[in-house]
Amino acid sequence: AESKVGRNRAFTVITRAIGEMKASSFDDLVKIDNDEADDLTVIAIYPPLGLRNGDAEAIPGLLNAVTSTIRDLGLSVVKAVVDPEDLTKPGKFYVTDYDRKKITDKEDLNNIKICVATVMDSLALAQQPGKTDSPQAPPSLLAADPARKDLYSPGGERSPSTQLLAQLMDNYLKNDVRTIQTSIVNHVEYTIARSRYRFDDFEAYQATALSVRDRLIESWNDTQKFFREKDPKRVYYVSMEFLTGRTLLNAAYNLGLKDVYSQALHELGYDLEVLAQKERDAALGNGGLGRLAACFLDSMATNNLPAWGYGIRYQYGMFRQTLQDGFQREAPDYWLNFGNPWEIVRPNVSYTIKFYGHVSVHEEEGRTVFRWNAGEEVEAVAYDNPIPGWNTPNVNNLRLWSAEPTREFDLESFNTGDYVSAILSKQRAETLSAVLYPDDRTYQGKELRLKQQHFLVSATLQDIIRRYKQTHTTFDSFPDKVALQLNDTHPTIGIPELMRLLMDEEGLGWTKAWDISTKVYAFTNHTVLPEALEKWPVELMEALLPRHMQIIYDINWRFLQELRGTLGEDYTRMSRMSIIEEGENKSVRMAHLALVCCHTVNGVAAIHSELIKTTIFADFYDIMPQKFQNKTNGVTQRRWLAFCNPGLSQLLTETLGTDMWIGELDLIKNLAEHAEEPEFQAKWQAVKDANKQRLAVTIENLTGTKVDTNALFDIQVKRIHEYKRQLLNVLYVIHRYTAIKAMNPAERKRVVPRVVCIGGKAAPGYDIAKRIIKLISAVADKVNNDPDVGDLLKLVFIPDYNVSLAEVIVPGADLSQHISTAGTEASGTSNMKFAMNGCLIVGTMDGANVEIAEEIGEENMFIFGARAEEVAALRTSRTTATVDPRFTAAVNLIRDGFFGWAEFFQPIVKTVDGSFEGSDFYLLGPDFASYCKAQENVDKVYQDKALWTKMSILSTSGSGKFSSDRTIREYAKDIWNVKPCKRPSP
Secondary structure, three states: OOOOHHHOOOOOOHHHHHHHOOHHHHOOOEEEEOOOOOOOEEEEEOOOHHHHOOOOOOOOOHHHHHHHHHHHOOEEEEEEEOOOOOOOOOEEEEEEEOOOOOOOOHHHHHHHHHHHHHHHHHHHHHOOOOOOOOOOOOHHHHHHOHHHHHHEOOOOOEOHHHHHHHHHOOOOOOOOHHHHHHHHHHHHHHHOOOOOOOOOHHHHHHHHHHHHHHHHHHHHHHHHHHHHHHOOOEEEEEOOOOOOEOOHHHHHHHOOOHHHHHHHHHHHOOOHHHHHOOOOOEOOOOOHHHHHHHHHHHHHHHOOOOEEEEEEOOOOOOOEEEEEOOEEEEEOOOOOOOOOOOOEEEEEEEEEEEEOOEEEEEEEOOEEEEEEEOOEEEEEEEEEEEEEOOOOOOEEEEEEEEEEEOOOOOHHHHHOOOHHHHHHHHHHHHHOOOOOOOOOOOHHHHHHHHHHHHHHHHHHHHHHHHHHHOOOOOOOOHHHHEEEEEEOOHHHHHHHHHHHHHHHHOOOOHHHHHHHHHHHEEEEOOOOOHHHOOEEEHHHHHHHOHHHHHHHHHHHHHHHHHHHHHHOOOHHHHHHHOOEEOOOOOEEEHHHHHHHHOOEEEEOOHHHHHHHHHOOOHHHHHHOHHHEEEOOOOEOHHHHHHHOOHHHHHHHHHHHOOOHHHOOHHHHHHHHHHOOOHHHHHHHHHHHHHHHHHHHHHHHHHHOOOOOOOOEEEEEEOOOOHHHOHHHHHHHHHHHHHHHHOOOHHHHOOOOOEEEEEEOOOOOOOHHHHHHHHHHHHHHHHHHOOOOOHHHEEEEEEOOOOHHHHHHHHHHOOEEEEOOOOOOOOOOOHHHHHHHOOOEEEEOOOOOHHHHHHHHOHHHOEEOOOOHHHHHHHHHOOOOOOOOHHHHHHHHHHHOOOOOOHHHHHHHHHHHOOOOOOOOOOOHHHHHHHHHHHHHHHHHHHOOHHHHHHHHHHHHHOOHHHEHHHHHHHHHHHHHOOOOOOOOOO
C-alpha cells in the first residue's frame, strides 16, 4: 500500500509496520475468504466497534479509503457489495491480483488484512477526539517510525491535534461548480482583500489562479511525498531558460477542470478566456531553448517521470520589446509587478552561493583539504512552480532561484552615514537574478553571465544533495538516484561545482567524486555554429571562481594524459580537444568540459546529430563515439494544439472518436484517411478561418494594420538572427512588391493576396539583427501605404513576440517560414507547432525540417535551397558566382535608399552582396532563385483550395512523431534510465 492510503495524511507508516504486526489482531475488522467465490478473493470489512454499537456517525472517507488501499496493494476490485444506507452492515470487496487470479499466498493475504484494517482503525480513531477509551496505536506502528511518536499521547493514543488533522485532511477539495465559486470569492475577500461583491477582471483572474493553484498544491504535495517514499531515480533538468507562457488555462486543462471553471466564472459574471488574458507571460526565457525546456516539463509530468526543473527567477526577463520609429527598444519586463499567483516562495529553502576570494590548503586527518574562502556571498532562495501533467494525478515541480543578500541590510553602515555601502550588497545580490542574458560585450557583462550560471548550478546541486542525504547515509547510490541533464552549455559550470561539493564539503576523494560526476551528467547540444560554443576567459574564471578553475585544470590534465595514451604525440589534435584553449587570451571551452565529463551527449535533430560528429565535435566523436546520441526535439501537443486551437481540437476528437490523442499524438495519423473528403475539408477550413479572424484582430491591435483574412497568412516568428534569414524573407517581399507595382490591373487580379508577418527579438548587442528589424519596418511603411498594392501585400512586424502571441499566431497561419541556411539550425521547434496545426511549411532541408518532410511527405511542403553538403562550396565561390538578378535588384533598392535610411542599411547590404570574401555567409544570394520558385508554387497551390486543405490535413496527421512526449520517453530510456513513478489516484 502507498503511504497516502485513504487520502489520510497522518498514516505514513502503515506499510513499514506490516512486518511487525499480526494479522489476527484485526479479525474483528477484516476477514478474508477464498472459499466463497471460485476465481475471486473476498475481503469482508466489519464496522469499527463504535459504529456497531450505534453511537457514532458513519466515518467520512471510509469506503474510499478501503477501496484505495486495495487498489494500492496491486489488486483489482471486480465488484463491491456495500450498503451505503446502512454502514453498520459488513461490506464485501471481490478482488483479484493484476493477473486476474485469486490471491493464495498466505503472507500476501495477511498483509492485505493488516493494511485494510489499519486504515479502518485509523479513520475510526480520527473520529473520536474526545474519548479516553479510544484504541491505542499498535506498539509495532510506533516502533516502525519512532519519529512519528508525536502523533500519539504518552499512553499510545492519538493526540487530539493529530486526530483533527487526519479528519480535516481526509479528502481533496471538491471540484463542483459551487465549491469552485466559493473558493474564488473566498480568495477575493481573504487573499486579495477585495469585496466579494465588487472585483474587476484582474482581481477575478488572481482569485481564479489561486483557486486552481490550491488544487495543484494538493496533488503537488502528494506527488512529492510519494516520490520521497518510493525513492526512485529522479531527473533534474537544469536550464537557464524556461519559457512557460501563461499558466491558468494550461493548468485548468491539464487538471481536467477547464469546463467547470468556465461555468463557475460564467455564473459569477466573468469569462475565463478574458481573465486568462490578464495573466502576464512569465519572462523566464527568450526563444526555442526555453520553450523546449517548458515542453519537456509538461511531458515529464504527463509521462509520470519523477522530475524537477531548475532555473532562475528573473525579475525582468530578457526585455520587453517595443518599436519606436521602427527601431527595437528594450525595456524591463515588469512581469512580477503584481505578483505571480502560481509560485510558492520557500524562505526556508535557501543556500549560500560563493564568489571571488581565494583557496587555502589544509591538512585534516591525514588528507589534504581545499577550503574556498569567498570574497562575496549571496543567498539563493527557492520559488516553486507546480507543473501538472495531463490525465495523471502527478504534479511535478519547477524550482527557480532568486538571489538575495546574505544580510538584508547593513544597519551599522547606515547608522554611521555610509548609506551607499548599506545598500550596495543588496543591489549586487539582486542583480544576479534580475535579467536573462545580460549583454556580454563588456567584461562586466561576461562576469555577470558567469555569476548567473554558477548561481543556478550551485543552488541546484546543494538542493539535490540535501534531498539525497535525507534518505541515504553515503554517496554510493547517488548515480542510481540522480540524473542531471544540462540544457546547452550554460549550466556546464555545474561539473566542477559538483566535484567541489563532493570533495570539499562532503569529504570524498577525487576518484569517487569524478566517478559520480561522470555517471550523473548528460549534455544536450543546441548548435552547429562554432562561435555559439561558450567560452570563458581563464582570467575571469580564476578571479570569480578560483576553486573551480583549479578543478578544471585538474580535469583537463587527467584528460590530456588519457589522450596521450590514445593519440601518442599528436599535440595538434590534443590542443584542439583540450578544455583550456591556449593563446594570448586563454579561455575555458565549456562544451569540451561537458564532452569530457558527461556520459551522453545528444543532438536535437537527426541532421544536427550527424553534423556535430563531423564538424564541431569530430575529434571527440572519433575517440568516444559511444557518448553520442540523437534525440529529435518535440513540442507538447497539449499547449500547442489541444489548448491553443480548441476548434481544431474538437474536430480531431470528433473525427477520431477519442481525445486520447492529447496524450498519444500518434493517433492523429488516422486523419489521413479523411484528407480528401469534401465535408471534412469544409469543417477543417472553417476552423482555420475562425483562427485567422482571431489573428487578424491581434495584428490590428498590436500594429494598427488592418489585414484581409482572405489573404494567405505567411508567418515567420523566431529570434532575429542572420542564420535564420529573416532578411531573405524581406528581400522576397521587396521583389513581390516591385512585381505587383509593375503589373497592370488585369494581372493584379490574379495575384494571391498575402499578409507577411515577422516577429522576434534581437539580442541587445546584436547590431545587424537590430538593423534588420528597422529594415522590416521601413519596407512595411512603403508597402502598406501604397494604394497601387492595397490588400495584395501587407508586411507587419509583431512586437514583443512571446508564448501567448504564438498561441494565437500558430493556429491562424496558412504558411510558415523555416528558411535557415542548411546546416545551421540545430532543430527548431516552431516548425513542429505550425505543422501540427495544419500550417504548410516553406523551408530548407535543415534541422527538424528534414524529419518533418520524412513524416508528412516532401510533397506536402515547399522545400528549396542548397543542401548541407553543398554549403561549403557555395561559400567558397560566392564572390565570383552569378546570383539571380531579382536578388540583386532587391538589394540595390535598399542600397539606393528606396526605403529610406540608406546609410543606416549599408552594413546589411554588405553582409549579403558578395562583394568580399565571407560576405553572404548564409547564402541568401545563391538560394534566392529557388526560394522564389517555392513561393510561386505556394501561390499556385493556395488557389486550389481542395489541394491546399488536403496538404494541411496531411501536415497535421503526420506530426505524431513531434510530440515532446516521444522525446522525453527516449531520454528516459536511453539517457536517464528513469522509470515512470505514477502515484495512486485519489
